Amino acid sequence: MTRLYAYDNAVSYTLPDSSVVTLFPHSSLSYHSESFGDDSRQVEMTGKVEFRVTKNPEAPFVANATYATVTVLGTQFTVDELNPDSIGVSVTSGKVRFTAKDGNEGIILTKGMHACLLAGADDPEIIETTQTGGTPAAHKFVFDNTPLPDVLKRLSAHFNVSLTCPSTGKVLTAEFETDNLDEIIMLIEKSLDVKIEKETK
Structure with a gap:
Protein backbone atom coordinates (compact mmCIF):
# COMPACT_ATOMS: atom_id res chain seq x y z
CA MET A 1 0.00 0.00 0.00
CA THR A 2 1.17 3.53 -0.80
CA ARG A 3 0.60 6.17 1.87
CA LEU A 4 0.94 9.91 1.24
CA TYR A 5 1.09 12.54 3.98
CA ALA A 6 1.10 16.30 4.49
CA TYR A 7 2.40 17.58 7.79
CA ASP A 8 2.71 21.35 8.33
CA ASN A 9 2.43 22.36 4.65
CA ALA A 10 0.23 21.42 1.70
CA VAL A 11 1.81 18.87 -0.65
CA SER A 12 0.77 17.75 -4.16
CA TYR A 13 1.18 14.23 -5.50
CA THR A 14 0.51 12.55 -8.85
CA LEU A 15 -1.40 9.26 -8.68
CA PRO A 16 -0.87 6.23 -10.99
CA ASP A 17 -3.67 7.40 -13.34
CA SER A 18 -2.09 10.90 -13.63
CA SER A 19 -4.71 12.44 -11.34
CA VAL A 20 -3.21 15.07 -9.02
CA VAL A 21 -4.08 15.37 -5.34
CA THR A 22 -3.17 18.22 -2.99
CA LEU A 23 -3.06 17.22 0.66
CA PHE A 24 -3.63 20.07 3.07
CA PRO A 25 -1.73 20.12 6.40
CA HIS A 26 -2.32 17.10 8.67
CA SER A 27 -4.03 15.09 5.91
CA SER A 28 -3.27 11.73 4.34
CA LEU A 29 -4.18 9.55 1.37
CA SER A 30 -3.51 5.87 0.70
CA TYR A 31 -4.14 3.35 -2.07
CA HIS A 32 -3.17 -0.12 -3.29
CA SER A 33 -1.51 -0.37 -6.70
CA GLU A 34 -4.25 -2.78 -7.77
CA SER A 35 -6.84 -0.12 -6.84
CA PHE A 36 -6.09 1.62 -10.14
CA GLY A 37 -7.46 -0.89 -12.64
CA ASP A 38 -9.31 -0.79 -15.95
CA ASP A 39 -12.73 -0.40 -14.35
CA SER A 40 -12.19 1.45 -11.06
CA ARG A 41 -9.89 3.75 -9.10
CA GLN A 42 -10.05 3.79 -5.29
CA VAL A 43 -8.30 5.87 -2.61
CA GLU A 44 -8.72 6.29 1.15
CA MET A 45 -8.29 9.73 2.71
CA THR A 46 -8.33 11.65 5.96
CA GLY A 47 -8.26 15.41 6.54
CA LYS A 48 -8.66 17.81 3.61
CA VAL A 49 -7.69 16.83 0.06
CA GLU A 50 -8.18 18.55 -3.30
CA PHE A 51 -8.56 16.20 -6.27
CA ARG A 52 -7.92 16.97 -9.95
CA VAL A 53 -9.10 13.71 -11.48
CA THR A 54 -8.00 12.49 -14.91
CA LYS A 55 -11.13 11.75 -16.93
CA ASN A 56 -11.83 8.07 -17.57
CA PRO A 57 -15.54 7.15 -18.00
CA GLU A 58 -14.64 3.44 -17.88
CA ALA A 59 -13.05 3.70 -14.43
CA PRO A 60 -14.91 5.87 -11.92
CA PHE A 61 -12.68 7.50 -9.30
CA VAL A 62 -13.80 6.84 -5.71
CA ALA A 63 -12.50 8.81 -2.73
CA ASN A 64 -13.38 7.13 0.56
CA ALA A 65 -13.40 9.39 3.62
CA THR A 66 -14.11 8.37 7.20
CA TYR A 67 -17.89 8.04 6.82
CA ALA A 68 -18.59 9.27 3.28
CA THR A 69 -17.79 8.38 -0.31
CA VAL A 70 -17.33 10.68 -3.32
CA THR A 71 -17.52 9.10 -6.78
CA VAL A 72 -16.41 10.97 -9.94
CA LEU A 73 -15.63 10.42 -13.61
CA GLY A 74 -13.36 13.42 -14.18
CA THR A 75 -13.47 16.65 -12.24
CA GLN A 76 -11.83 18.92 -9.68
CA PHE A 77 -13.17 18.92 -6.14
CA THR A 78 -12.15 19.19 -2.49
CA VAL A 79 -13.10 16.89 0.39
CA ASP A 80 -12.73 18.41 3.86
CA GLU A 81 -13.13 16.28 6.99
CA LEU A 82 -10.80 18.26 9.25
CA ASN A 83 -13.83 18.88 11.48
CA PRO A 84 -14.62 15.52 13.16
CA ASP A 85 -18.36 16.24 13.18
CA SER A 86 -18.80 16.74 9.43
CA ILE A 87 -17.41 16.24 5.94
CA GLY A 88 -17.64 18.99 3.31
CA VAL A 89 -17.35 18.64 -0.47
CA SER A 90 -16.82 21.55 -2.88
CA VAL A 91 -16.84 21.02 -6.66
CA THR A 92 -14.67 23.26 -8.85
CA SER A 93 -15.53 21.56 -12.14
CA GLY A 94 -17.33 18.47 -13.38
CA LYS A 95 -19.77 16.36 -11.38
CA VAL A 96 -19.53 14.10 -8.30
CA ARG A 97 -21.83 11.87 -6.26
CA PHE A 98 -21.56 12.50 -2.50
CA THR A 99 -22.92 9.72 -0.26
CA ALA A 100 -22.78 8.60 3.34
CA LYS A 101 -21.08 5.21 3.57
CA ASP A 102 -24.11 3.63 5.24
CA GLY A 103 -26.72 6.03 3.85
CA ASN A 104 -28.92 6.34 0.79
CA GLU A 105 -28.05 7.13 -2.83
CA GLY A 106 -26.61 10.51 -1.87
CA ILE A 107 -26.68 13.70 -3.95
CA ILE A 108 -25.14 14.92 -7.20
CA LEU A 109 -22.93 18.03 -7.03
CA THR A 110 -21.82 20.04 -10.04
CA LYS A 111 -19.51 23.03 -10.60
CA GLY A 112 -19.76 25.65 -7.85
CA MET A 113 -21.84 23.51 -5.49
CA HIS A 114 -21.01 22.75 -1.86
CA ALA A 115 -22.48 20.16 0.49
CA CYS A 116 -21.96 19.04 4.07
CA LEU A 117 -22.54 15.64 5.68
CA LEU A 118 -22.96 15.59 9.45
CA ALA A 119 -21.60 12.59 11.35
CA GLY A 120 -24.35 9.97 11.60
CA ALA A 121 -26.58 11.54 8.92
CA ASP A 122 -28.01 9.43 6.08
CA ASP A 123 -27.55 12.09 3.38
CA PRO A 124 -25.47 15.24 2.83
CA GLU A 125 -27.13 18.67 2.69
CA ILE A 126 -26.45 21.15 -0.10
CA ILE A 127 -25.11 24.50 1.04
CA GLU A 128 -26.45 26.93 -1.54
CA THR A 129 -24.41 29.83 -2.90
CA THR A 130 -25.52 33.00 -4.62
CA GLN A 131 -23.46 35.49 -6.58
CA THR A 132 -24.28 38.92 -7.97
CA GLY A 133 -22.11 40.96 -10.30
CA GLY A 134 -18.43 40.64 -9.55
CA THR A 135 -18.81 40.10 -5.83
CA PRO A 136 -17.74 36.82 -4.21
Whole structure:
Protein backbone atom coordinates (compact mmCIF):
# COMPACT_ATOMS: atom_id res chain seq x y z
CA MET A 1 0.00 0.00 0.00
CA THR A 2 1.17 3.53 -0.80
CA ARG A 3 0.60 6.17 1.87
CA LEU A 4 0.94 9.91 1.24
CA TYR A 5 1.09 12.54 3.98
CA ALA A 6 1.10 16.30 4.49
CA TYR A 7 2.40 17.58 7.79
CA ASP A 8 2.71 21.35 8.33
CA ASN A 9 2.43 22.36 4.65
CA ALA A 10 0.23 21.42 1.70
CA VAL A 11 1.81 18.87 -0.65
CA SER A 12 0.77 17.75 -4.16
CA TYR A 13 1.18 14.23 -5.50
CA THR A 14 0.51 12.55 -8.85
CA LEU A 15 -1.40 9.26 -8.68
CA PRO A 16 -0.87 6.23 -10.99
CA ASP A 17 -3.67 7.40 -13.34
CA SER A 18 -2.09 10.90 -13.63
CA SER A 19 -4.71 12.44 -11.34
CA VAL A 20 -3.21 15.07 -9.02
CA VAL A 21 -4.08 15.37 -5.34
CA THR A 22 -3.17 18.22 -2.99
CA LEU A 23 -3.06 17.22 0.66
CA PHE A 24 -3.63 20.07 3.07
CA PRO A 25 -1.73 20.12 6.40
CA HIS A 26 -2.32 17.10 8.67
CA SER A 27 -4.03 15.09 5.91
CA SER A 28 -3.27 11.73 4.34
CA LEU A 29 -4.18 9.55 1.37
CA SER A 30 -3.51 5.87 0.70
CA TYR A 31 -4.14 3.35 -2.07
CA HIS A 32 -3.17 -0.12 -3.29
CA SER A 33 -1.51 -0.37 -6.70
CA GLU A 34 -4.25 -2.78 -7.77
CA SER A 35 -6.84 -0.12 -6.84
CA PHE A 36 -6.09 1.62 -10.14
CA GLY A 37 -7.46 -0.89 -12.64
CA ASP A 38 -9.31 -0.79 -15.95
CA ASP A 39 -12.73 -0.40 -14.35
CA SER A 40 -12.19 1.45 -11.06
CA ARG A 41 -9.89 3.75 -9.10
CA GLN A 42 -10.05 3.79 -5.29
CA VAL A 43 -8.30 5.87 -2.61
CA GLU A 44 -8.72 6.29 1.15
CA MET A 45 -8.29 9.73 2.71
CA THR A 46 -8.33 11.65 5.96
CA GLY A 47 -8.26 15.41 6.54
CA LYS A 48 -8.66 17.81 3.61
CA VAL A 49 -7.69 16.83 0.06
CA GLU A 50 -8.18 18.55 -3.30
CA PHE A 51 -8.56 16.20 -6.27
CA ARG A 52 -7.92 16.97 -9.95
CA VAL A 53 -9.10 13.71 -11.48
CA THR A 54 -8.00 12.49 -14.91
CA LYS A 55 -11.13 11.75 -16.93
CA ASN A 56 -11.83 8.07 -17.57
CA PRO A 57 -15.54 7.15 -18.00
CA GLU A 58 -14.64 3.44 -17.88
CA ALA A 59 -13.05 3.70 -14.43
CA PRO A 60 -14.91 5.87 -11.92
CA PHE A 61 -12.68 7.50 -9.30
CA VAL A 62 -13.80 6.84 -5.71
CA ALA A 63 -12.50 8.81 -2.73
CA ASN A 64 -13.38 7.13 0.56
CA ALA A 65 -13.40 9.39 3.62
CA THR A 66 -14.11 8.37 7.20
CA TYR A 67 -17.89 8.04 6.82
CA ALA A 68 -18.59 9.27 3.28
CA THR A 69 -17.79 8.38 -0.31
CA VAL A 70 -17.33 10.68 -3.32
CA THR A 71 -17.52 9.10 -6.78
CA VAL A 72 -16.41 10.97 -9.94
CA LEU A 73 -15.63 10.42 -13.61
CA GLY A 74 -13.36 13.42 -14.18
CA THR A 75 -13.47 16.65 -12.24
CA GLN A 76 -11.83 18.92 -9.68
CA PHE A 77 -13.17 18.92 -6.14
CA THR A 78 -12.15 19.19 -2.49
CA VAL A 79 -13.10 16.89 0.39
CA ASP A 80 -12.73 18.41 3.86
CA GLU A 81 -13.13 16.28 6.99
CA LEU A 82 -10.80 18.26 9.25
CA ASN A 83 -13.83 18.88 11.48
CA PRO A 84 -14.62 15.52 13.16
CA ASP A 85 -18.36 16.24 13.18
CA SER A 86 -18.80 16.74 9.43
CA ILE A 87 -17.41 16.24 5.94
CA GLY A 88 -17.64 18.99 3.31
CA VAL A 89 -17.35 18.64 -0.47
CA SER A 90 -16.82 21.55 -2.88
CA VAL A 91 -16.84 21.02 -6.66
CA THR A 92 -14.67 23.26 -8.85
CA SER A 93 -15.53 21.56 -12.14
CA GLY A 94 -17.33 18.47 -13.38
CA LYS A 95 -19.77 16.36 -11.38
CA VAL A 96 -19.53 14.10 -8.30
CA ARG A 97 -21.83 11.87 -6.26
CA PHE A 98 -21.56 12.50 -2.50
CA THR A 99 -22.92 9.72 -0.26
CA ALA A 100 -22.78 8.60 3.34
CA LYS A 101 -21.08 5.21 3.57
CA ASP A 102 -24.11 3.63 5.24
CA GLY A 103 -26.72 6.03 3.85
CA ASN A 104 -28.92 6.34 0.79
CA GLU A 105 -28.05 7.13 -2.83
CA GLY A 106 -26.61 10.51 -1.87
CA ILE A 107 -26.68 13.70 -3.95
CA ILE A 108 -25.14 14.92 -7.20
CA LEU A 109 -22.93 18.03 -7.03
CA THR A 110 -21.82 20.04 -10.04
CA LYS A 111 -19.51 23.03 -10.60
CA GLY A 112 -19.76 25.65 -7.85
CA MET A 113 -21.84 23.51 -5.49
CA HIS A 114 -21.01 22.75 -1.86
CA ALA A 115 -22.48 20.16 0.49
CA CYS A 116 -21.96 19.04 4.07
CA LEU A 117 -22.54 15.64 5.68
CA LEU A 118 -22.96 15.59 9.45
CA ALA A 119 -21.60 12.59 11.35
CA GLY A 120 -24.35 9.97 11.60
CA ALA A 121 -26.58 11.54 8.92
CA ASP A 122 -28.01 9.43 6.08
CA ASP A 123 -27.55 12.09 3.38
CA PRO A 124 -25.47 15.24 2.83
CA GLU A 125 -27.13 18.67 2.69
CA ILE A 126 -26.45 21.15 -0.10
CA ILE A 127 -25.11 24.50 1.04
CA GLU A 128 -26.45 26.93 -1.54
CA THR A 129 -24.41 29.83 -2.90
CA THR A 130 -25.52 33.00 -4.62
CA GLN A 131 -23.46 35.49 -6.58
CA THR A 132 -24.28 38.92 -7.97
CA GLY A 133 -22.11 40.96 -10.30
CA GLY A 134 -18.43 40.64 -9.55
CA THR A 135 -18.81 40.10 -5.83
CA PRO A 136 -17.74 36.82 -4.21
CA ALA A 137 -20.43 34.22 -3.66
CA ALA A 138 -22.16 34.35 -0.27
CA HIS A 139 -23.36 31.13 1.27
CA LYS A 140 -27.06 30.62 1.69
CA PHE A 141 -27.82 28.46 4.69
CA VAL A 142 -31.30 26.91 4.64
CA PHE A 143 -32.76 25.30 7.77
CA ASP A 144 -36.21 23.70 7.75
CA ASN A 145 -37.37 22.63 11.20
CA THR A 146 -33.75 21.64 11.89
CA PRO A 147 -32.76 20.71 15.48
CA LEU A 148 -30.53 23.40 16.95
CA PRO A 149 -27.60 21.00 17.60
CA ASP A 150 -27.55 20.13 13.88
CA VAL A 151 -27.67 23.83 12.97
CA LEU A 152 -24.67 24.53 15.19
CA LYS A 153 -22.74 21.53 13.82
CA ARG A 154 -23.25 22.72 10.25
CA LEU A 155 -22.22 26.30 11.03
CA SER A 156 -19.26 25.11 13.10
CA ALA A 157 -18.05 22.97 10.20
CA HIS A 158 -18.38 25.77 7.65
CA PHE A 159 -16.74 28.50 9.75
CA ASN A 160 -14.23 26.20 11.49
CA VAL A 161 -15.31 27.21 15.00
CA SER A 162 -17.04 25.46 17.91
CA LEU A 163 -20.61 26.63 18.57
CA THR A 164 -22.48 25.38 21.62
CA CYS A 165 -25.79 26.16 23.28
CA PRO A 166 -27.41 24.69 26.41
CA SER A 167 -30.89 24.97 24.87
CA THR A 168 -30.64 21.89 22.64
CA GLY A 169 -34.33 21.04 22.41
CA LYS A 170 -35.24 23.84 20.00
CA VAL A 171 -35.59 23.72 16.20
CA LEU A 172 -34.89 26.40 13.61
CA THR A 173 -36.60 27.31 10.35
CA ALA A 174 -34.70 30.11 8.64
CA GLU A 175 -32.54 31.17 5.70
CA PHE A 176 -29.29 33.13 6.03
CA GLU A 177 -27.63 34.54 2.92
CA THR A 178 -24.39 35.80 4.41
CA ASP A 179 -20.89 34.73 5.43
CA ASN A 180 -21.04 36.86 8.60
CA LEU A 181 -21.18 34.26 11.38
CA ASP A 182 -21.73 36.83 14.15
CA GLU A 183 -24.80 38.12 12.31
CA ILE A 184 -26.17 34.58 11.94
CA ILE A 185 -25.60 33.87 15.64
CA MET A 186 -27.37 37.09 16.63
CA LEU A 187 -30.40 36.26 14.45
CA ILE A 188 -30.64 32.71 15.85
CA GLU A 189 -30.37 33.97 19.42
CA LYS A 190 -33.14 36.50 18.85
CA SER A 191 -35.35 34.03 16.99
CA LEU A 192 -35.08 31.19 19.51
CA ASP A 193 -34.34 33.20 22.67
CA VAL A 194 -31.10 31.30 23.33
CA LYS A 195 -27.47 32.10 24.07
CA ILE A 196 -24.82 30.62 21.74
CA GLU A 197 -21.17 30.32 22.76
CA LYS A 198 -18.46 30.55 20.09
CA GLU A 199 -14.93 29.23 20.47
CA THR A 200 -12.20 29.51 17.85
CA LYS A 201 -10.47 26.22 17.03
